[in-house]
Amino acid sequence: MGIEYSALRNTIRMPGGLTDAMFKENPKQSIRARNWLQSPWNIIEAHASYTFNKNTSISLKSAYNHSERDLVWRNEDDWPIKDTITPSLSYVPREVEHEYFRSIANELRFVTGYDIGKQYQTLSLGLRYSYNTKHNLHGADGTTGSDLDYTTTSPWGGNMYYYTTNIAAYAENLFRIGRRFSVSPGLRFEYLSTMANGYDENTAGDSTDPFVYANKERRTRKILLSGISLEYKISETTNIYANGNQSYQPITYDQLTPFGSIAKIDPNMKDPKANNINIGYRGVIKHALNFDVGAFYMSYKNEIGIINKSTVTTNYEYRTNTGNSVHKGIETYVEVNILGGIIPSLKAGRLGMYNSYAYIDARYVSGPYKGNDVEYAPKNIERVGLDYSIKHFSMNLQYSYTSSSYSDAANTVFAANALTGIIPAYYVVDLSSSYNINQKLKLKFGVNNLTDEKYFTLRTDEYPGPGIIPSIGRMLYAGLSATL
Numbered sequence: 108m109g110i111e112y113s114a115l116r117n118t119i120r121m122p123g124g125l126t127d128a129m130f131k132e133n134p135k136q137s138i139r140a141r142n143w144l145q146s147p148w149n150i151i152e153a154h155a156s157y158t159f160n161k162n163t164s165i166s167l168k169s170a171y172n173h174s175e176r177d178l179v180w181r182n183e184d185d186w187p188i189k190d191t192i193t194p195s196l197s198y199v200p201r202e203v204e205h206e207y208f209r210s211i212a213n214e215l216r217f218v219t220g221y222d223i224g225k226q227y228q229t230l231s232l233g234l235r236y237s238y239n240t241k242h243n244l245h246g247a248d249g250t251t252g253s254d255l256d257y258t259t260t261s262p263w264g265g266n267m268y269y270y271t272t273n274i275a276a277y278a279e280n281l282f283r284i285g286r287r288f289s290v291s292p293g294l295r296f297e298y299l300s301t302m303a304n305g306y307d308e309n310t311a312g313d314s315t316d317p318f319v320y321a322n323k324e325r326r327t328r329k330i331l332l333s334g335i336s337l338e339y340k341i342s343e344t345t346n347i348y349a350n351g352n353q354s355y356q357p358i359t360y361d362q363l364t365p366f367g368s369i370a371k372i373d374p375n376m377k378d379p380k381a382n383n384i385n386i387g388y389r390g391v392i393k394h395a396l397n398f399d400v401g402a403f404y405m406s407y408k409n410e411i412g413i414i415n416k417s418t419v420t421t422n423y424e425y426r427t428n429t430g431n432s433v434h435k436g437i438e439t440y441v442e443v444n445i446l447g448g449i450i451p452s453l454k455a456g457r458l459g460m461y462n463s464y465a466y467i468d469a470r471y472v473s474g475p476y477k478g479n480d481v482e483y484a485p486k487n488i489e490r491v492g493l494d495y496s497i498k499h500f501s502m503n504l505q506y507s508y509t510s511s512s513y514s515d516a517a518n519t520v521f522a523a524n525a526l527t528g529i530i531p532a533y534y535v536v537d538l539s540s541s542y543n544i545n546q547k548l549k550l551k552f553g554v555n556n557l558t559d560e561k562y563f564t565l566r567t568d569e570y571p572g573p574g575i576i577p578s579i580g581r582m583l584y585a586g587l588s589a590t591l
Contacts, residue, residue: 108155115148118255121180124567124574126187126525134561134577138189141201142180143255144571148172162220172210179249179257183573185524197251202257204245212237229281234274241269241360246308267305267321269360275579291336299328299357328378330355345390348401355380362411362426371416371501373427377409387438395449397442405434410471412482412516413568415527424526424568429516430474432481436467456497463490476516484528485512499543508534514566525574526566533562552585 123139134149149172156166180204181190192198214235221228246264250256279293304322306406334352354377363372387401412429439462443449446458469484471477494507511532513519519527539553559581 109153110192111152111153113148113150115146116148117144119144119146121571122526122577123181124186124572124576126523126574127377127521127528129187130561130575130577134563135580138187139181141190141198143178143252144180144572145177145255147175154286164218164575166216167213168216169213170211172208175206176206176208177204177257179255180570183569186540186573193276198253200251200260201249203247203249204243205257206244207242208240210237210239216222223282225300226283226285228283231277231279231281233277235276237271237273238271239271239273243267243269243360250516265305265307265318267307268302270302270304272298272300275332287340293334293336295332295334297328297330297332297355299330301326301357303360307584328357342390344392344420347386347387347388349384349386351382351384353380353382358411359362371423371425376411376426377428379407379428380408381405381407395444397440397444399440400437400441402437403435407432407434410481410516413514413527415515415549428474430471430476432469432471432480433465434469434484436465438465439463455494459494461490461492464488470514476518479516479518480513481531482513482515485510485530485532500540501542502540503538505537505539507537508532509564526568528566530564530566531562533560533564535562549588549590550585551588553583555582555584556580 121139121142121144122135122137123142125134125136125138129136130531131438150170152168152170154166154168158164179201181199184199187298190198197387206396212235217232219230221230238537244263244266247259250258250259250260263401275295275297277293279291281289281291283289302323302325304323306318306320309319332353332355337349339347342427355433358376358378362376363374383403383405385401389399389401391397408426408431410430410432411426414425414427414429414491416423434476442459442461444459445456448453465488467484469481471479471481487508487510489508490505492503495502509532512530513528514530517527521528535555536557537553537555538553538557542550544550556579560579561580563575565578567573
């Protein structure tokens with residue numbers, strides 16, 4: 108049995124988004140000096156397990172989340188004009204938002220082994236239940252000050268309650284056929300029920316009513332998913348594997364809720380779903396080489412993305428299903444143990460070098476953007492690193508490279524408002540280390556973005572922008588962990 112508690116307390120002064128020209132001039136500049144965010148999180152996790160005999164066991168995991176997000180900000184209105192004093196010698200009122208999250212999740216897992224003839228087989232059964240609530244208050248005018256202040260001076264523009272119930276049951280059986288071959292078929296049944304209640308701002312402008320109402324509107328889904336895994340042992344330490352499975356991704360509340368007046372949402376969006384296949388060769392050779400080389404193919408239906416639209420008076424971003432896509436490529440991982448593997452030398456510690464590389468070709472195969480690259484899908488991702496450890500000390504140095512990608516389905520190269528456009532290629536070097544003071548205390552320290560690279564990975568039409576959201580520059584950190 109065990110129990111864990113995680114807590115987060117933060118106060119962040121958010122700089123807001125930038126245009127391409129602003130980012131090029133100075134990625135650390137800000138045109139929003141009055142934006143504040145707090146997100147206190149509390150998560151309690153508990154687990155228990157019981158072993159009936161050497162073949163059969165049962166386990167239970169439970170988690171409870173009691174958290175919120177509080178925001179006061181000068182939103183996208185008049186962006187990218189700098190937030191300054193108006194002719195009335197005061198700032199424009201900020202907007203206030205509160206989100207309250209409550210969730211509980213329980214998962215029961217049963218594993219047993221049995222014989223078919225002389226072969227030992229393994230059966231796994233599971234049942235998962237979760238219940239989530241989200242209460243969103245937004246669109247109220249705040250103060251004209253600059254400090255952290257959640258005081259409101261007008262009614263809420265939106266007051267929505269969201270409820271989600273998820274029940275899942277799954278079964279998987281590992282069949283061993285001979286000494287080398289095994290196959291694992293599995294089934295998973297998902298029941299999902301969502302309900303919305305309250306009112307929100309009518310950003311679509313399709314009626315004179317300033318609000319859109321949801322009167323306990325409920326949607327339910329029943330989904331059956333299947334999968335299968337195969338493995339053939341070439342030797343005691345290497346094998347060939349293949350996997351095929353179905354998956355789905357329900358539309359989230361965030362995707363159905365426009366955060367600002369620039370964005371609009373398709374109310375008839377469909378849940379994305381996918382079929383995945385991957386094959387590969389992996390193993391360990393003489394404790395000196397660890398490798399995994401594979402290829403994958405994924406057919407993705409109902410991709411959700413952003414489409415640029417316009418009316419007589421304004422341009423806006425429209426979130427909808429942008430079509431079906433195919434993702435295919437290769438993934439490789441190679442790790443060489445230099446000290447302690449190729450060169451046995453325990454006195455000098457252990458030194459290893461690894462390389463992880465992925466090539467991904469993700470393109471739309473239907474819809475208005477057929478032939479275009481899928482947004483936020485870089486073709487090349489590479490990680491190269493060194494691991495070193497000796498006695499109580501360990502260190503990792505990693506170089507990461509990500510090639511360029513597009514931020515929208517239309518593959519826009521440049522847009523004056525910076526909401527869409529290229530995500531340029533970038534690299535990051537990170538250094539991390541730890542020292543075990545004793546069996547209970549560990550000191551951690553390191554530097555993220557060691558070379559202070561200027562880059563970004565997100566363009567957004569909403570919070571925390573709009574525009575380009577620059578990544579954090581060089582950051583030093585240190586921490587102390589205790590095991591009681």
